[in-house]
Amino acid sequence: MDSDAILAEIPRLRRYARALLGHRAAADDLVQDTLERAWSRIGQWRPGTDLRAWLFSIMHNLHVDQVRRSTPPTCPVDEANDDLQTRPTQTDGLELNDLESALRQLPDEQREVVLLVALEGMSYSDIATMLGIPSGTVMSRLARGRERLRQVMAGLAETPASRLRVVK
Amino acid sequence: MSLNTVKESDLHAYVDGALPEADREAITRFLAEHPDEAQRVRDYQMQKQAIADLFSATLDEPIPETLRSLASPPRASDAMDRPRERPSFLPRGSLQRIAASVLIAFLGGIAGWVAHGQYPPAERLSVAVPLPRQAAIAHAVYSPDVRRPVEVSGEQEEQLVTWLSKRIGTPVKPPKLGKLGYELVGGRLLPGNIGPVAQFMYQDGSGQRLTLFVSTENTANRETAFRFAREGTVNVFYWIDGKFGYALSGTLEKGELARLATAVYEQIEGIDRQPR
Numbered sequence: 001m002d003s004d005a006i007l008a009e010i011p012r013l014r015r016y017a018r019a020l021l022g023h024r025a026a027a028d029d030l031v032q033d034t035l036e037r038a039w040s041r042i043g044q045w046r047p048g049t050d051l052r053a054w055l056f057s058i059m060h061n062l063h064v065d066q067v068r069r070s071t072p073p074t075c076p077v078d079e080a081n082d083d084l085q086t087r088p089t090q091t092d093g094l095e096l097n098d099l100e101s102a103l104r105q106l107p108d109e110q111r112e113v114v115l116l117v118a119l120e121g122m123s124y125s126d127i128a129t130m131l132g133i134p135s136g137t138v139m140s141r142l143a144r145g146r147e148r149l150r151q152v153m154a155g156l157a158e159t160p161a162s163r164l165r166v167v168k
Numbered sequence: 169m170s171l172n173t174v175k176e177s178d179l180h181a182y183v184d185g186a187l188p189e190a191d192r193e194a195i196t197r198f199l200a201e202h203p204d205e206a207q208r209v210r211d212y213q214m215q216k217q218a219i220a221d222l223f224s225a226t227l228d229e230p231i232p233e234t235l236r237s238l239a240s241p242p243r244a245s246d247a248m249d250r251p252r253e254r255p256s257f258l259p260r261g262s263l264q265r266i267a268a269s270v271l272i273a274f275l276g277g278i279a280g281w282v283a284h285g286q287y288p289p290a291e292r293l294s295v296a297v298p299l300p301r302q303a304a305i306a307h308a309v310y311s312p313d314v315r316r317p318v319e320v321s322g323e324q325e326e327q328l329v330t331w332l333s334k335r336i337g338t339p340v341k342p343p344k345l346g347k348l349g350y351e352l353v354g355g356r357l358l359p360g361n362i363g364p365v366a367q368f369m370y371q372d373g374s375g376q377r378l379t380l381f382v383s384t385e386n387t388a389n390r391e392t393a394f395r396f397a398r399e400g401t402v403n404v405f406y407w408i409d410g411k412f413g414y415a416l417s418g419t420l421e422k423g424e425l426a427r428l429a430t431a432v433y434e435q436i437e438g439i440d441r442q443p444r
Contacts, residue, residue, distance in 0.1 A: 003239045003240045003241075004239075006238075006239040007231070007236065007239035010231050010235055010236070010239065011226065011227045011228075011229070011231065012227070014226055014227075014229070014231075014235070015223050015224075015226040015227055018223060018226050019219070019222075019223045028232060028234070028235065031235055032234060032235060032238060035235065035238035035239070036238060036242065039238070039241055039242055042241075099215075099218050099219065099222055100222060103219070114219070115219065117184060117216070118215075118216045118219035118220055119219065119220060119223060121184075123186065124181075124184075124186065139176075139177040139180065142180055143176050143177065143180055146180065146212050146215060149215055150208070150211045150212065150215060153215070154211075
């Protein structure tokens with residue numbers, strides 16, 4: 001494999017990781033893990049195929065592993081109802097870019113798809129292959145993610161607390 | 169595509185330019201008649217562009233050397249050389265690695281301390297552990313030991329003297345304090361600031377113990393009179409004679425210790441006055 005080809009992908013890997021994780025150091029750690037795993041599995045890469053897609057899928061799998069390891073097992077809420085998700089609070093008190101903090105409020109699965117489309121311009125079918133999910137799931141995650149982002153940006157999103165009040 | 173069958177996914181495909189030309193035109197017509205949907209599509213388009221803009225700067229950042237080096241096949245040793253800090257979780261064995269690195273840092277600190285003590289010599293006494301403190305610590309550590317207070321017992325005094333003299337590089341001999349009620353228990357070798365030092369231990373009939381700490385590490389080339397120091401419960405009389413530093417330590421009362429220290433001092437000075 002050509003080292004220059006890998007070197008050329010690093011800025012894109014960093015950008016996606018940065019957008020996905022929100023923290024520069026954590027993002028570069030993920031990129032480093034991705035490259036190390038890529039080299040350890042270099043035999044699985046078929047020359048002539050899309051190097052970028054291969055590297056991104058490695059990064060996706062590592063990210064999923066890390067999220068799974070660092071959080072207790074939960075039911076996937078994505079396809080059923082994302083009303084259940086709560087807003088992450090780890091960035092409270094920080095003045096983040098509105099859009100960036102809105103992205104943090106998306107479930108991981110939705111943020112991934114929204115970012116892959118916006119940053120990488122990947123086709124829906126390529127994303128489906130990369131994430132190992134049906135195209136219809138890509139579409140629903142994209143639609144939910146974009147709509148939630150739009151509502152958060154417009155100040156329309158209800159907080160979990162206000163939902164609870166409605167239930168009362 | 170009929171205007172009545174426009175699906176949510178079609179609107180997103182429209183935003184992403186993923187529709188065939190005919191479908192694209194159909195959606196354009198649909199949006200012209202549905203202003204709310206048209207606004208939503210414009211929001212999505214702006215949102216998509218905003219995300220691209222927000223993170224585009226990352227593409228122009230210089231690539232960190234850690235990542236740049238990974239564009240080439242890693243050498244097998246690299247993985248060993250590069251312990252990673254993991255912010256989100258601790259991999260198996262990381263506590264041992266943290267403990268090891270703390271220990272390494274600690275030993276490095278000691279090495280630096282010792283090296284700093286050696287260079288330059290004029291500053292050594294000011295940075296090394298002072299003689300009375302060294303002596304008091306050694307006393308506090310070893311004098312309470314019932315079973316193994318010394319390495320070589322006083323019954324083998326000749327061996328003790330030969331061994332300690334050889335190890336610290338100069339003749340040393342334990343003074344005799346029998347007339348004052350204290351018998352030699354034995355002696356041991358200890359680490360000083362830059363090398364070995366000796367400790368002799370004495371005990372009286374009641375079990376009260378004294379230790380005489382003998383260092384040959386003094387390079388300041390000066391002499392001092394008797395000095396007294398107290399380290400916690402341990403009283404110390406000490407003096408420096410050329411390269412030798414002597415310290416007599418014990419938990420007994422100061423006046424009693426002074427009397428014993430004077431006897432030690434006189435014997436040692438007497439030894440010194442003898443022709444060699």
